[in-house]
Amino acid sequence: MIVYVVIFLIILVFALPALVALGFFSVVALSFGHLGISPTSAILVLLAMFVGSFLNIPLGRARVVIVEEPGFLGLFRKRARRLQGISLNVGGGLIPLMLVGILLPGLPLGSTAFATGIVALSAFLFSKHIPLRGIVLPMGLTALVTVVAALLIASNHAPAVAFVAGVTGVLIGADLMRLPDVMRREQGMLSIGGAGVFDGIFLIGIISALLAGL
Numbered sequence: 001m002i003v004y005v006v007i008f009l010i011i012l013v014f015a016l017p018a019l020v021a022l023g024f025f026s027v028v029a030l031s032f033g034h035l036g037i038s039p040t041s042a043i044l045v046l047l048a049m050f051v052g053s054f055l056n057i058p059l060g061r062a063r064v065v066i067v068e069e070p071g072f073l074g075l076f077r078k079r080a081r082r083l084q085g086i087s088l089n090v091g092g093g094l095i096p097l098m099l100v101g102i103l104l105p106g107l108p109l110g111s112t113a114f115a116t117g118i119v120a121l122s123a124f125l126f127s128k129h130i131p132l133r134g135i136v137l138p139m140g141l142t143a144l145v146t147v148v149a150a151l152l153i154a155s156n157h158a159p160a161v162a163f164v165a166g167v168t169g170v171l172i173g174a175d176l177m178r179l180p181d182v183m184r185r186e187q188g189m190l191s192i193g194g195a196g197v198f199d200g201i202f203l204i205g206i207i208s209a210l211l212a213g214l
Contacts, residue, residue: 034159034213052090053196093193111154119169162208
């Protein structure tokens with residue numbers, strides 16, 4: 001009996017990540033379907049985002065800052081030099097923005113801009129900066145605001161507007177508008193969209209498009 005339990009646990013450990021990945025891809029593929037993007041294109045986009053998550057494009061020149069770090073047993077402090085600057089992650093930032101650029105010409109610009117403004121304001125109000133963790137944003141609440149805004153403002157194009165407003169609004173409200181505060185408190189290189197496929201910029205856009213399509 002114990003042997004069967006052990007075998008079951010081993011299978012579960014190996015199968016669970018595959019099931020989670022399959023479920024995540026199914027959600028993404030369904031969301032892309034609402035945006036008029038084929039499953040094949042969805043696979044290519046996800047692969048590009050995965051590879052791009054390891055690439056960062058510097059935005060401006062980095063500068064050297066002097067920081068104090070804990071020394072031996074935390075009793076002494078020492079000074080160290082670090083580079084401070086901003087970069088845009090290809091997978092979690094640039095590629096979602098490229099998708100926005102592809103969808104935007106077919107959408108009503110005024111309604112899309114209005115929905116984006118609402119999402120940006122809500123993302124700024126909902127988000128907060130936590131030292132050593134970065135900017136934290138409740139994705140479920142932000143996605144709900146995005147979906148409601150898209151359905152009320154542009155119901156005929158709700159999925160695409162939700163994706164564009166979700167991606168662009170989160171980028172503006174949670175990243176750019178909180179950037180001065182983060183730069184004052186953090187030392188080191190900051191990457192916008194640095195979590196790649198699992199960054200809030202992309203996930204909120206995908207969740208919003210899925211919910212609006214349903």
